[in-house]
Amino acid sequence: MPAVSLENVTKVYGEETVALDDISVHIPEGEFVVVLGPSGAGKSTLLRVLNGLTAPTEGEVRIGKDPVGGANSAVGMVFQMHYLIESMSAYRNALTGALGRTGYVRSLFSAYATEDKTAALEALDTVGLLSEAQQRAGSMSGGQKQRVGIARALVQNPDLLLADEPVASLDPKAASDVMGYMKSAAKERELTTIASLHQVNLAREFGDRFIGVRDGSVVFDGDRDALTMDAVDDIYYGDGGDEPPEALAENFEDESDEEEIPQ
Numbered sequence: 001m002p003a004v005s006l007e008n009v010t011k012v013y014g015e016e017t018v019a020l021d022d023i024s025v026h027i028p029e030g031e032f033v034v035v036l037g038p039s040g041a042g043k044s045t046l047l048r049v050l051n052g053l054t055a056p057t058e059g060e061v062r063i064g065k066d067p068v069g070g071a072n073s074a075v076g077m078v079f080q081m082h083y084l085i086e087s088m089s090a091y092r093n094a095l096t097g098a099l100g101r102t103g104y105v106r107s108l109f110s111a112y113a114t115e116d117k118t119a120a121l122e123a124l125d126t127v128g129l130l131s132e133a134q135q136r137a138g139s140m141s142g143g144q145k146q147r148v149g150i151a152r153a154l155v156q157n158p159d160l161l162l163a164d165e166p167v168a169s170l171d172p173k174a175a176s177d178v179m180g181y182m183k184s185a186a187k188e189r190e191l192t193t194i195a196s197l198h199q200v201n202l203a204r205e206f207g208d209r210f211i212g213v214r215d216g217s218v219v220f221d222g223d224r225d226a227l228t229m230d231a232v233d234d235i236y237y238g239d240g241g242d243e244p245p246e247a248l249a250e251n252f253e254d255e256s257d258e259e260e261i262p263q
């Protein structure tokens with residue numbers, strides 16, 4: 001049984017914005033999948049139907065054998081914006097991942113179970129921040145904050161980890177570090193992971209499998225070897241779409257050269 005399956009999933013916003021158009025995808029347990037595609041392709045919507053925040057207009061989404069319906073604690077989320085509580089330590093932020101088990105009131109009294117505290121420290125260790133556990137989140141770098149966000153999602157003990165452009169606001173070095181930690185966390189825990197990314201180089205480095213989405217449809221589904229430059233161009237620009245700048249550059253003539261420049 002696949003860890004994640006989407007069967008003929010369509011999502012239409014309002015009257016006519018087809019964000020997902022009859023998508024069927026099956027993802028086995030433990031796979032690290034990267035979703036690629038141009039802006040507006042439907043990547044976020046795909047992640048949102050998986051975490052239950054958006055209901056598909058048609059089709060079925062399952063995590064394991066359970067249909068997704070409503071927000072789902074079996075799904076851990078890492079966002080572009082980390083949404084940490086800046087005044088709290090990395091440890092306390094990671095612990096909030098256990099809120100679903102502890103309940104809000106008990107959390108106010110810091111009445112977390114020892115296993116949740118252990119899970120928070122283990123998750124911080126997984127993302128290389130155990131020695132910074134006591135540091136206030138607000139004083140951490142963007143990359144460290146994102147790693148705390150990953151730790152918080154791990155503490156949830158999810159069946160599926162979703163990351164919506166998790167490194168979009170980081171510099172290349174921090175982005176690569178964060179992706180590295182996310183990948184090793186996923187492998188260590190055999191956690192099925194789906195991340196949307198805009199950086200093709202990072203996607204190639206860390207993904208096991210790549211799903212290319214354009215205009216709400218899956219236009220590519222393959223491994224690293226299949227993700228050639230031509231395949232990337234097709235995902236972003238389409239067969240019949242505008243030519244990418246690199247392709248245009250080969251034969252590009254600037255016709256304005258021939259015009260007389262007014263004195």
Ligand SMILES: Nc1ncnc2c1ncn2[C@@H]1O[C@H](COP(=O)(O)OP(=O)(O)OP(=O)(O)O)[C@@H](O)[C@H]1O
Binds near residue numbers: 042043044045
């Ligand atoms: N809540 C919404 N209401 C109406 N239309 C929406 C909503 N969310 C997304 N859309 C539309 O659905 C389509 C897919 O959007 P989505 O955000 O899933 O794309 P994306 O690939 O994640 O884009 P980006 O890379 O820019 O984040 C777009 O046309 C978008 O305008």
